[in-house]
Amino acid sequence: MEDISERMRRIVSFTNPFKYISAGENTYHPTRNPKGIISFALAQNRLCGDLMLEQVKKLDLSECDGAALLQYQDIRGMPAFRKAIADFLKDYTNSPQDIDPDKIRVCNGLTALTEVMAFILCDERDTILSPSPLYSGIVKDTGRRPNVNLHPIHLSSKPGAEGEEPYTLTVEHLERGYQEATQQGKRVRVLSLVNPLNPLGTVYTKPQIREYLQFAKRHNLHVLLDEIYLCSVYDQTKPFCSVLSLREDEIPDLNRTHFMWSFSKDFCFNASKCGVLYSWNEKVLEAATVLIDYHTVSSLIQITLTQILQNKEWLHNVYFKTCHERLREARDITMVTLDEMGVAYIKPTAGFYIWADFSKFLGASTHAEEKSLCCHLLSCGVMILVSAGFYGNEPGWFRVLFCNPKPELEEGLKRLKEGCLSYKPGTGSAIADDLAGDLANDLAGDLADVEILGASGESLESLVRSFKVSLQNSDWLKENTSDMWRNENPEVSETWIKELEKNPPE
Amino acid sequence: MEDISERMRRIVSFTNPFKYISAGENTYHPTRNPKGIISFALAQNRLCGDLMLEQVKKLDLSECDGAALLQYQDIRGMPAFRKAIADFLKDYTNSPQDIDPDKIRVCNGLTALTEVMAFILCDERDTILSPSPLYSGIVKDTGRRPNVNLHPIHLSSKPGAEGEEPYTLTVEHLERGYQEATQQGKRVRVLSLVNPLNPLGTVYTKPQIREYLQFAKRHNLHVLLDEIYLCSVYDQTKPFCSVLSLREDEIPDLNRTHFMWSFSKDFCFNASKCGVLYSWNEKVLEAATVLIDYHTVSSLIQITLTQILQNKEWLHNVYFKTCHERLREARDITMVTLDEMGVAYIKPTAGFYIWADFSKFLGASTHAEEKSLCCHLLSCGVMILVSAGFYGNEPGWFRVLFCNPKPELEEGLKRLKEGCLSYKPGTGSAIADDLAGDLANDLAGDLADVEILGASGESLESLVRSFKVSLQNSDWLKENTSDMWRNENPEVSETWIKELEKNPPE
Known part of the structure; x- marks a missing residue:
């Protein structure tokens, strides 16, 4: 044996x-x-860790009692933490409606959450559709233990026939990819979108997001939106649209639309291991509660992140402001070298x-x-x-x-x-x-x-x-x-x- | 759909x-x-949380740099943390050999670790053998997502024919349980032992542990030892034997012997969500490294627990000493009421x-x-x-x-x-x-x-x-x-x- x-x-x-x-x-x-x-x-993001480090070091546990810090917590995430996340997401996505803390689940990292969602939405050998080049962590996280396939839709670095920018994802691409997959006998269950895009560093516009969601609704697909770089949009020349910025009645299939985010990238805190799910689907939320029993976040991290989220003034006026400046500067320095080398690139506005x-x-x-x-x-x-x-x-x-x-x-x-x-x-x-x-x-x-x-x-x-x-x-x-x-x-x-x-x- | x-x-x-x-x-x-x-x-354990709370509040992050606190860490557990755990386990199990930090994996809780081990050791519908009454979390954690069956070996509250104490697990019980399971067409892969026992609050002796390990070797079974109450042995009238207290050459099948522990019970820190695996099997360790990508522990918790572990003097002379006194007192108070009610019970020495x-x-x-x-x-x-x-x-x-x-x-x-x-x-x-x-x-x-x-x-x-x-x-x-x-x-x-x-x- x-x-x-x-x-x-x-x-x-x-x-x-x-x-x-x-x-x-x-x-x-x-x-x-x-x-x-x-x-x-x-x-x-090693450019802004100094700021976040200072903040984490200000952690104040003096008011914590043993029940909050040591004992079992609400498995969905501590109520104060989910409330703070809800407020934060409402602010930073310009959500037209309140973000409901009861629709939030926290999980030890977006890596783990992606795996959890693959278990919840897919059976073995089901297929996830994704535009490519793509963040390949999704392939690993859905492919390993959940044993789900990813079907890439290859986009081109050349501008489109009608003058679209390179790598523009159209509904035609999606339809073609879907037909291709189903003709190969694959059962497509999920459309995966990363926005801002990884590795492109670009963003989808509101009309694009709407179209993609409509495509998914036509085929009864779940849409899994990984918005881990949500607050790392440092250049507003192209407007970023979080799915949470849509009115609920604008979202074609609310029940099959799921948002994910984490503290790793935007907070320069990869080691926090804390991902966030927002879903309107009660069954998905119930299933997530069952699985995150195995992907819980310690109370100490929840308390720490709650304190940082509650420092709204600092987050807005110091942290993100500085982060965006530094990201922009570093991008610009890099672009200069690439220009000198005669290397073409997609000019990023995020990530x-x-x-x-x-x-x-x-x-x-x-x-x-x-x-x-x-x-x-x-x-x-x-x-x-x-x-x-x-x-x-x-x-x-x-x-x-x-x-x-x-x-x-x-x-x-x-x-x-x-x-x-x-x-x-x-x-x-x-x-x-x-x-x-x-x-x-x-x-x-x-x-x-x-x-x-x-x-x-x-x-x-x-x-x-x-x-x-x-x-x-x-x-x-x-x-x-x-x-x-x-x-x-x-x-x-x-x-x-x-x-x-x-x-x-x- | x-x-x-x-x-x-x-x-x-x-x-x-x-x-x-x-x-x-x-x-x-x-x-x-x-x-x-x-x-x-x-x-x-809500009796000793006050002591641990005080210690957690002493958390000192002043020496931490951004790399340690914010950035990705060694997925197996931070080296300093695994070193501190190794020292701790050596001390508290009286291990005759050094505990090797490279054989340690940390994971967000023993619940998650039990699930991970079920994936690693068992295929779907494989069977785990366990004496009963048993800690049923194991049934849940191995049964849900890993889809593994548990085969209980029912023990009796009556003293044995040869004067054995109630609920004594003998090798005959194990052999019978194994035969029963295999005759039912089940493929037995693992023997699960919780020591100190849950719900009995008793412990296995060294000769017992040796016998169980020999039984497992005869049938090529992995032995999964959950020793989560390791340091909650408050009454030394019966000597407790951790599997780590055996000499390596006394362990019949080192490669199929796996130890698990966590900070939840012994440290009154259920919300720390940090479990520990110790295994001699390189393949199991490699597999665990792959899966704990989904069950990581934040750096903040690892740093916190490292500091507590390093406070050896306090742990030994203050914390565990007081914990054991309080556990003993609470047990004795409870026994008095049960005696008054004429309710029989198994006198516990741990848990x-x-x-x-x-x-x-x-x-x-x-x-x-x-x-x-x-x-x-x-x-x-x-x-x-x-x-x-x-x-x-x-x-x-x-x-x-x-x-x-x-x-x-x-x-x-x-x-x-x-x-x-x-x-x-x-x-x-x-x-x-x-x-x-x-x-x-x-x-x-x-x-x-x-x-x-x-x-x-x-x-x-x-x-x-x-x-x-x-x-x-x-x-x-x-x-x-x-x-x-x-x-x-x-x-x-x-x-x-x-x-x-x-x-x-x-």
Whole structure:
């Protein structure tokens, strides 16, 4: 009998296109490790954490009694917390109606909430429709344990026939995607929309949202709106429309419309692990209450976040104001470098990144080549995410995060620029695919929003395992080119060698 | 198409034998609601929360930087936290070897961890073996989403043939249970042991643990040890043996032995939502890392608990010392009342409750009758849990929690005594089963460790729904006996009537 169950073996092997990765012990630090890897990958806003940190440190527990702090709480979320969230969402979405705290459920993170919603809305092998490039965390979270499929609707980086902007999602796209999926025998249950969009950093307009909701109603689909960057719209040139900003009578199928948000991105508080569901559907809410028994949020975090939410003046006039300024500035700095490099991009108005076209540096328009470039960039000390990680079908588009502190951002952009210019098409791929196939995937291929591991680098261990298998099987190694590669990549290989010493090849 | 998936409908309907319940708006409070219901049901240690509260309030975030507090953390648990847990477990289990932080995973609560382990160790409809009476949360947590069956091995309240103490689990019991299950076509994968035992409040000895582990090895079973009351052994007359106190070479199948603990009970911190796994199995640990992506613990809680764990002096000389004294005192007070009532019980040495035999008050030895008595007690203002809630097969055994503040404990015991004496066999059952079948189940029948809901009382709403259905279908009501019952039970009926006004019968 195996150590773990059959279903768990499937879940563990559900690695593509998402792998855990970190720069391991080689993470950049301005003084402690200035040659370490700068991550333009992990979607954390490190520009405004200083403000939030100060606020979290003001946590005041003096008024708390044991019942509130220590004992079992309302499983849906503490009443004061749900009330504070309701007020906050009403303000920040300009909701024309009150947000009802009883329609809110809190859950330990949007990752967990996405999984919960997949269980609630879908049976195994049901299908979720999603425009692409897409935030691939959804594929992982709905695919692993809930065993739900995602059907991507590929959009184009070219402007539309009628002059639409690149990547514009039309109802025709949705209808075509739906027909395609159903013709393949798939049962489509959900339309997934991320707004503001990840990885594009753009937003849907109110007429668009309305059209999408109508499309969903026609096909009896649930609409799952992930609005995790709701308050990270830093440039109002294009108006953002939360689904909560619609009047209830404007929403075609209230019962199948579900809103999700979290404190991770907008509050620079990824480690708070607190996601929020808002739904009008009583059965969904009841089901969510059952499942979040397994995804509860500690009272301490609920109390902390309540206090921050109640500091409305600070949130509005200090925090978000500063955040938006800093995000705008960092975007602009990044755009300057991309312009200098002659790299085209989608100008974002929200989120933490720019979706940019590095295809001109590739030798061929393949995902292998984009991985190869990405591997090379990594050896130059900067990590970005490639189109394959977002189910993009146009190789060479990368998501470049810009939420690093300014000196780190500038250093990273310098490395990015130099790395692209020094790249010889195909060579990174040789490093990657020949040396250690899986390693290349892990390092560069199929990354999206990934959870970071500790400095001891569990992911690195798994990379090393792949590396060892490749070492044993490779003819290429017999030709001693690993030494060559080591000489060319001293930083990266040093880390690996250290790991290899800890985990010698069996 | 239904609002929720087929699997979710199954999960939501997985209500027996566990229902969410609270005393709703009618929870006892010494000054605000002295006539409210005193709960001797929910397994919270409310005797020592004052000490822990003081400690939590000392939380010092001054040294924390943004990376530790705000950003993504090692998914297995922050390294400093796992190190502190490892030290703590070594001390409190007298582990002969070091506890390896890399074999620890933290997870938002033992409820969630139990579910995670069911996914990891079992496929759907696999079977878990467990001695009974048992902590029925395990049935819920493994049965709902993981869809795993539990096969109880019923033990007897009578002393064994060879003079063994009541409820002694022998290897013969285990072998018989295993054969029984496999003959029924069940695939047994796991032996579940809770030690200290819930609801018995007793402990397994070292020779017993060794025998159980050997039995499991013979059948290639995983052993899942829930030691959540590890530090709540307040009476050392019988020595407690954690599985971690065995030498590794004494554990027959290290790879299939898994330890679980949490901060809920021993730290009086149910709302911390932090459970701990310790396993020697690399595959299980790897799988756990994948799944706890959905069951993460916020950095804030990890930092808080780390600080408390590091205060070793206080934990040892103040906290646990006082806790054990108070638990012992509360147990002794409760035993005096039970003795006065002539109620037999198993004398506990650990945990928060006494397992006691109220069968002499029953009209017949049936679970319906025990529910009936329980309903009657509820109308007398005290809530206890019945044997059916623990898969017990001897009606009339109740689990009586004693962890309430002393005046509340004494008032509750008074009500318990008077309630038993004033009970007329069958009448509670009439109230319960005739008036509102499900209601009786909810209120008295099948309760175990239940999560409390908010004052707005979602569970109460669900009770009221059941109540309404019964109202509409009942002949009994035509005879106007509901008025009679109302007169006899003014407190309870008033709450219901209030709820009925909010949710009028359709």
